[in-house]
Amino acid sequence: MNSVKTYTVEEAKRKLESYCAYQERCHQEVSNKLLAMRMIPEAVDVVIVHLLEHDFLNETRFAQSYVHGKFNIKKWGKQRLRLELKKRAISKYNIDVALKQISEQAYLETLDALAAKKVQLLAREKNTWVKRKKLADYLLYRGWESHLVYAKVAELVP
The missing domain is CATH 1.10.10 (Arc Repressor Mutant, subunit A)
Incomplete structure (x- = not known):
């Protein structure tokens, strides 16, 4: 018998709180993590809403942090930054806000x-x-x- 760890919604909330507190995450990364934990779609939604309400998950903050890091460390230009954020399903508005922070x-x-x-x-x-x-x-x-x-x-x- 294979022993696959299962999580209650509360356990998943705690685990994802620390996952998001460690480093800024986008919605897509959190969804993928929850699906990898074998959470059902309804539970995924409950956990994501919880993370949003408690400010563990913030798309604007993620986009700004991502742009800041990749521009300063990897020296990426705006085209690459825009493309990478689009791949992560970040809204055009948040991409524009994040790119404006580069003087x-x-x-x-x-x-x-x-x-x-x-x-x-x-x-x-x-x-x-x-x-x-x-x-x-x-x-x-x-x-x-x-x-x-x-x-x-x-x-x-x-």
Whole structure:
């Protein structure tokens, strides 16, 4: 007989409270966690409502925290941040609010630093076109807007 742990609604509430208190979570992560705990849909709804009412779960706060962390640590651009938040079913309003917290100056300074660092790593590359392509691909993959990327490539790899 396989022993699969089952949870009461109260146990699930306590477990998910600590899950959400440890780190900001989105609704999707909480739902997936509850489904992995083999909770029925009605119980999932009850637990999510409880977490919302007691401010353990807050989509706006999650989006702001996510953007802050990924921008400052991983140096992601707004395109990538928007895409990743959409994947997590965050509302357009909350995505926009979160992205507005990045100052234009900090955004452009981060792009400058990231591009300059990558150009140094590409210093051995002799072919200008290859160097341009590698720099552009790198910045686009990280989610920087194409008009900013191509302007930066033209500036750094003449």
